[in-house]
Amino acid sequence: MRLTHDDERARRICSLALDFMNARSPLPTSAIARAHYPDLREDAFRKAFSRDRAMLEACGVSLVERRQGGGEALWEADVERSFAQGAELAPAGAAALELACRPLAQDPSFPPARELRLALAKVARAFAETLAVGDAVGAGARREVATLRGCLTGRRAARVTYVDASGHESERLIAPYAFFGLRGVLYLVAGLLDESGNEVADHVRTYRVDRFRRVREEPGASFELPTDFSVDDWRRLPFQLGPTTFEAVFRVEAGREEDVRRAVDRQGRLERRGSDLVLLVPGSDVEAAASWAVAMGVRPVGPEELVGAWRRVLEGAMRDGS
Numbered sequence: 001m002r003l004t005h006d007d008e009r010a011r012r013i014c015s016l017a018l019d020f021m022n023a024r025s026p027l028p029t030s031a032i033a034r035a036h037y038p039d040l041r042e043d044a045f046r047k048a049f050s051r052d053r054a055m056l057e058a059c060g061v062s063l064v065e066r067r068q069g070g071g072e073a074l075w076e077a078d079v080e081r082s083f084a085q086g087a088e089l090a091p092a093g094a095a096a097l098e099l100a101c102r103p104l105a106q107d108p109s110f111p112p113a114r115e116l117r118l119a120l121a122k123v124a125r126a127f128a129e130t131l132a133v134g135d136a137v138g139a140g141a142r143r144e145v146a147t148l149r150g151c152l153t154g155r156r157a158a159r160v161t162y163v164d165a166s167g168h169e170s171e172r173l174i175a176p177y178a179f180f181g182l183r184g185v186l187y188l189v190a191g192l193l194d195e196s197g198n199e200v201a202d203h204v205r206t207y208r209v210d211r212f213r214r215v216r217e218e219p220g221a222s223f224e225l226p227t228d229f230s231v232d233d234w235r236r237l238p239f240q241l242g243p244t245t246f247e248a249v250f251r252v253e254a255g256r257e258e259d260v261r262r263a264v265d266r267q268g269r270l271e272r273r274g275s276d277l278v279l280l281v282p283g284s285d286v287e288a289a290a291s292w293a294v295a296m297g298v299r300p301v302g303p304e305e306l307v308g309a310w311r312r313v314l315e316g317a318m319r320d321g322s
Helices: 005-022 029-036 042-059 091-105 113-123 125-134 139-154 257-264 286-296 304-321
Strands: 063-066 074-077 156-163 169-182 185-193 199-208 212-222 246-252 269-273 276-283 299-302
Touching: 005 029, 005 042, 005 074, 029 042, 029 074, 042 063, 139 156, 139 169, 139 212, 169 199, 169 212, 246 257, 246 286, 246 304, 257 269, 257 276, 257 286, 276 286, 286 299, 286 304, 299 304
Parallel strands: none
Antiparallel strands: 063 074, 156 169, 156 212, 169 185, 185 199, 246 276, 246 299, 269 276
């Protein structure tokens, strides 16, 4: 495939960004010229590097010039202006970043593709999740994802045809808020809009992306992301997808508290009951909760149907291993 001038520049910008993000010391001007502008004369290099610094600045990587003892200029990324200080991108920002970088991150001919994926995953967890499950969906589903992602980024409504778990097909107008991945499945959190484009109160829900049959942008319909929205409030454990039907109670052994706390995030709570530390989590699927408990190494103590399902999972594992 023949690369255009814009393709070459995009690759150079990504390579520059990765070099400066990973550099442990300032980079000399001569080293930058050799690595990224080998075919340019000095004047052309300085003009091109100046334009590329402006583009890097627009992308959030700000370069500063350092000089030592009158020698050649040294360049490094401004840490405070370039790197997130313990914060994750908002859903729209993460989607915009993914739209711009996904082609390069998935291009096997782009040498630092793996490093780019890792860097982006550190900046936005949503990128890591959608990239991880993106290859698992079919070509049709990828088209739906691309349309939904474009609507999310541009704050535009989407007209969708959706098939629920019971097989019922319906058409609705939605406001895409954010994606998240769970066990190889991609989900979308979205609000419901009426036919005038107004958001319907208390109708935010989670959709499985592979159940969208048709998706198209709705002309002239836009929306605003709720100020208190956080996709972390919608991430679920494997046994929580669907209406809540029980509260699972698990005993957590000594030394497992931090592992369990990280695994459940905001979906459950830990409390002391006498000498025991227990985890309480609302659930929808008893069998899935039992399998999760075995995988996590926690023991359910209630309700009884969950305890029974957990025992059956253990007995099945013992039979398979004998």
